[in-house]
Amino acid sequence: MISAPRVVDLSAEIRGAWCGRLLAEQGADVVLVESRSGHPLRSVGPFVGGVPDPEKSLVFAHYCAGRRSVVLDPADEAGRARLAGLAGWADVALVDRADRLALADAAAAANPRLIVATVTCFGRTGPDRAREGGDLVATAAGGLAALTGDPARAPLRPGGHQGEHVAGLHAAVAITAAVLTRDLGAGVASIDVSAQECVASVLENAMEFALLDGRRVARQNGRHPISWPGRVFPCRDGYVVISCGSAAEARACFDLVGDAAMAGHAVLEDRDTRRAAADWLEPLLIDGLLKHDEIDLFERGQALGIPIGRVLDARSLLDDPQLAARSFFREIDHPAIGRFTDVGSPFVVDGAAPSLRRAPLLGEHTAEVEKMLEGVSR
Amino acid sequence: MKRARLLDGIHVVELTTAFAGPYAGKLLGDLGADVVRVESARRPDIMRGYPPSLLPDGPERSGSFSSINRNKRSVALDLKTPGGRGAIARLIERADVLIENFTPRVLPSLGLDPATLHATNPRLVICRMPGFGLDGPHAAYRSYGPTLEGQAGLAALTGYPGEAPLRMGCSYPDMVGGVTAAFAVLSALRRRIGTGRGAAIELPQQRAAAALTGTAVAEWTASRRIAERAGNAHAWHVPHGTYRCAGDDRWIAISVRDETGWRALAEIAGLPPMDLSARQRARASIDEAIERWTIGQDADVLAGALCARGIEAQPIRGALDLVRDPHIAARGFIESIDHPLHGARPYAGPPWRIAGVAIDPHRPAPRLGEHTDEVLGEIGYTPDDIAALRAEEALT
Numbered sequence: 001m002i003s004a005p006r007v008v009d010l011s012a013e014i015r016g017a018w019c020g021r022l023l024a025e026q027g028a029d030v031v032l033v034e035s036r037s038g039h040p041l042r043s044v045g046p047f048v049g050g051v052p053d054p055e056k057s058l059v060f061a062h063y064c065a066g067r068r069s070v071v072l073d074p075a076d077e078a079g080r081a082r083l084a085g086l087a088g089w090a091d092v093a094l095v096d097r098a099d100r101l102a103l104a105d106a107a108a109a110a111n112p113r114l115i116v117a118t119v120t121c122f123g124r125t126g127p128d129r130a131r132e133g134g135d136l137v138a139t140a141a142g143g144l145a146a147l148t149g150d151p152a153r154a155p156l157r158p159g160g161h162q163g164e165h166v167a168g169l170h171a172a173v174a175i176t177a178a179v180l181t182r183d184l185g186a187g188v189a190s191i192d193v194s195a196q197e198c199v200a201s202v203l204e205n206a207m208e209f210a211l212l213d214g215r216r217v218a219r220q221n222g223r224h225p226i227s228w229p230g231r232v233f234p235c236r237d238g239y240v241v242i243s244c245g246s247a248a249e250a251r252a253c254f255d256l257v258g259d260a261a262m263a264g265h266a267v268l269e270d271r272d273t274r275r276a277a278a279d280w281l282e283p284l285l286i287d288g289l290l291k292h293d294e295i296d297l298f299e300r301g302q303a304l305g306i307p308i309g310r311v312l313d314a315r316s317l318l319d320d321p322q323l324a325a326r327s328f329f330r331e332i333d334h335p336a337i338g339r340f341t342d343v344g345s346p347f348v349v350d351g352a353a354p355s356l357r358r359a360p361l362l363g364e365h366t367a368e369v370e371k372m373l374e375g376v377s378r
Numbered sequence: 379m380k381r382a383r384l385l386d387g388i389h390v391v392e393l394t395t396a397f398a399g400p401y402a403g404k405l406l407g408d409l410g411a412d413v414v415r416v417e418s419a420r421r422p423d424i425m426r427g428y429p430p431s432l433l434p435d436g437p438e439r440s441g442s443f444s445s446i447n448r449n450k451r452s453v454a455l456d457l458k459t460p461g462g463r464g465a466i467a468r469l470i471e472r473a474d475v476l477i478e479n480f481t482p483r484v485l486p487s488l489g490l491d492p493a494t495l496h497a498t499n500p501r502l503v504i505c506r507m508p509g510f511g512l513d514g515p516h517a518a519y520r521s522y523g524p525t526l527e528g529q530a531g532l533a534a535l536t537g538y539p540g541e542a543p544l545r546m547g548c549s550y551p552d553m554v555g556g557v558t559a560a561f562a563v564l565s566a567l568r569r570r571i572g573t574g575r576g577a578a579i580e581l582p583q584q585r586a587a588a589a590l591t592g593t594a595v596a597e598w599t600a601s602r603r604i605a606e607r608a609g610n611a612h613a614w615h616v617p618h619g620t621y622r623c624a625g626d627d628r629w630i631a632i633s634v635r636d637e638t639g640w641r642a643l644a645e646i647a648g649l650p651p652m653d654l655s656a657r658q659r660a661r662a663s664i665d666e667a668i669e670r671w672t673i674g675q676d677a678d679v680l681a682g683a684l685c686a687r688g689i690e691a692q693p694i695r696g697a698l699d700l701v702r703d704p705h706i707a708a709r710g711f712i713e714s715i716d717h718p719l720h721g722a723r724p725y726a727g728p729p730w731r732i733a734g735v736a737i738d739p740h741r742p743a744p745r746l747g748e749h750t751d752e753v754l755g756e757i758g759y760t761p762d763d764i765a766a767l768r769a770e771e772a773l774t
Contacts, residue, residue, distance in 0.1 A: 022561060027565075044614050045613055045614040046597050046603065046605075046613065058597055059593055061596065062592065122705060123709055123731070124731075125708065125731075126705040126706075126708040126709040127704060128685075128705040131685050131690075131692070132690055133633060133690045133692060134635065134690070136612075136619075136631050137631055137691070137692045140620065140629075140631035140693070140694045141692045143696055143697045143699075144546065144547065144548070145610075145620065146694050146697075147546070147548055148544070148546045148547040149538070150538070153538070154609070154610065154619070154621075154622070155620050156536065156538070156544070156609060156610060157610050157620075158535070158536045159534075159537075159605070159607060160532060160594065161592050162532075162546070162550065165554070165592075166553075169558060170557055172561045173409075173557060173560045174409070176565055177409045177410075178384075181384050181385060181410075181735060183568065184387075184571070186383070186384070186386070186735055187735070188384070188732060188734045190733045190734065191731075192732075194711075194729055196705075197709070197730075200711070201553075202553035202554065203547075204397070204552075204553065205428065205441075205442040206696070208430055209430050209697065210696070210697035210698040210701045211701055211712065211724045212432060213430040214698070216696055216698045220547070221544070224524060230524055231545060232543050234542060239533075239542060240528065241525050241528035241529075241545060242524075243522040243523070245424070302516075306520070307522045307525045308525060309521065309524075309526060310529060311528040312530070313594070314531060314591070314594040314598035314604055315604060317588060317591070317594075322511055322514045322517075322582075322584065323585065325514035326511050326582065328585055328588065340596050340599045341595055341596065343591055346558045346585055346590075347559075347580060347582075347585065349562070349578070349579050350578055351578070
């Protein structure tokens with residue numbers, strides 16, 4: 001039986017923490033190294049109770065779930081020895097800030113077989129390599145903020161730390177490929193992931209327009225650049241999002257709101273003509289949508305073959321019958337936070353969603369891990 | 379001594395369309411796997427017509443297709459013919475991985491349901507990427523990336539404060555669905571070393587995107603608070619925003635995440651001393667003061683000056699800026715790929731550098747059916763067999 005990959009998690013940002021959670025969810029044994037004051041995400045809210053408390057940060061509880069916590073201080077001799085012990089035990093060391101690369105180097109020195117994975121904001125080479133940043137900087141640097149929002153107003157970072165998520169996801173891919181390759185007999189020494197480049201990799205075709213055509217895809221206030229309708233629309237009691245690729249789908253949108261004249265209009269026939277006419281088509285469609293409710297539009301729209309979705313928030317997401325039917329959400333019992341619900345695994349393997357242990361209390365496993373390391377000789 | 383190759387000998391079959399499935403295959407191909415796309419001129423992948431175009435028309439014109447399908451081989455099979463069905467079954471029989479992102483009914487309708495596939499190839503890792511799920515009340519519903527942004531809870535988190543939800547400027551759920559699928563596949567391949575058995579992965583794109591809503595669900599259930607759309611603001615990091623600079627649509631992102639960063643910014647921008655709670659109360663006036671200070675300045679120069687003082691800052695870069703960015707150039711992120719019909723063209727490379735193993739240079743995206751004979755030969759078809767399939771019109 002092959003053992004679970006062992007990861008020493010030296011992360012400080014959401015991207016590394018998210019990568020660690022993804023790996024843990026797939027069975028990796030992840031040990032989180034914290035300072036005495038705790039992982040930096042412990043000081044980021046929202047906090048349960050509204051007051052900063054290192055055991056009540058939902059950011060830490062969410063992103064750092066699935067691992068054990070060890071407190072050590074690399075500035076002192078004992079801390080360095082403990083870190084070297086962990087590095088000797090691990091298959092992978094994970095670092096996500098430029099100012100922590102010395103930790104990665106120290107870990108590598110302690111274990112020549114260690115895969116050192118860094119997922120810094122700008123990567124380990126190039127003139128900007130020492131620049132730090134979290135989600136705002138990553139989405140600004142990688143081209144996503146420039147594409148999001150109103151062209152007349154400030155570019156927007158998408159909600160929910162997406163720049164950090166794409167970096168953590170790509171890092172998890174590269175790390176898993178490296179571990180797999182090593183288990184097949186070949187050694188990977190290091191992985192250098194750039195959050196900026198990860199963001200630039202998920203821009204749909206904006207990079208291709210820039211590289212191949214010298215053209216800039218401007219932000220369009222949520223409108224799809226190529227097809228119409230393709231955006232969030234208001235309706236009577238909320239919002240729906242519609243994204244049509246074909247003339248038949250666009251026609252069906254006007255059928256959905258009972259506008260037979262527009263449904264038969266010749267302007268809808270061609271994709272580029274439809275998109276060019278968006279400014280006068282849109283108010284007509286919105287007029288119709290405002291007379292109907294979100295769920296009604298979603299159900300009838302789907303029956304008409306329209307790619308239409310509701311705009312779910314955290315509350316309605318929990319009520320979504322599809323996610324509920326596939327047991328997506330996870331109930332967490334946390335000693336300081338109490339009971340709460342978290343999003344679950346992004347996928348299911350052989351019909352089962354993996355379990356994931358709750359986020360650790362600060363230093364909860366220091367003694368346990370110390371004992372484990374005493375028994376390790378590699 | 380020849381260096382070992384990454385993902386050496388891993389064979390992936392892709393039965394995919396649009397972005398999500400192909401992006402998973404692209405990442406696996408970038409990591410050294412052999413990725414074979416099965417496609418048909420009778421029902422071409424919509425990506426083969428997706429802009430920008432590099433040729434006036436035809437299935438080889440799309441620059442987007444070329445980007446997301448680099449490194450892969452293409453086998454043309456009409457899966458409506460018995461010969462086409464037989465060939466895909468044999469191809470999958472010897473594969474390590476099958477990735478598909480059609481609606482749930484397509485695979486079984488081709489006789490390729492997971493139980494049948496595992497009966498002949500128990501080591502196969504099957505990754506299916508339906509929009510909503512293989513079953514469940516919305517299994518047959520239609521979705522594209524933008525509609526899933528709504529259904530996954532992401533659109534509700536994006537937008538200016540107090541205004542309507544906004545979709546992002548890219549088909550984000552498609553792309554992250556693809557990365558997640560690559561991760562799922564690699565995780566299953568690693569487990570297979572121990573168990574000898576493959577896996578059936580169900581990766582609904584709604585689910586994969588909903589997993590990226592951060593703390594929104596936790597916050598609602600733990601505190602009965604719905605995370606509001608906040609533009610660029612961050613409840614615990616102030617200031618945190620994008621600010622107009624000199625020039626047409628030039629902006630700088632500035633993020634202050636601790637008191638050291640704040641003191642440095644206050645000093646250079648001439649702002650008064652304030653602790654976090656004071657800044658949280660005065661968020662709007664701080665943002666206004668910063669923009670009065672940035673608006674006449676060059677975004678690149680200012681970002682350099684702020685970073686030099688340890689303040690997190692970055693000009694807002696569009697894709698066109700990235701193409702000319704010295705840091706991006708120094709890292710070699712943009713690579714040239716020579717295509718027989720397009721010539722040498724620049725593309726973004728993978729977002730990682732991996733040391734210690736060999737990775738072959740990237741090859742151009744395949745022409746439709748370019749590798750049909752080659753791949754069929756590898757799985758045991760003789761030239762006569764292939765000629766017979768061609769006569770049957772199975773290879774188109």
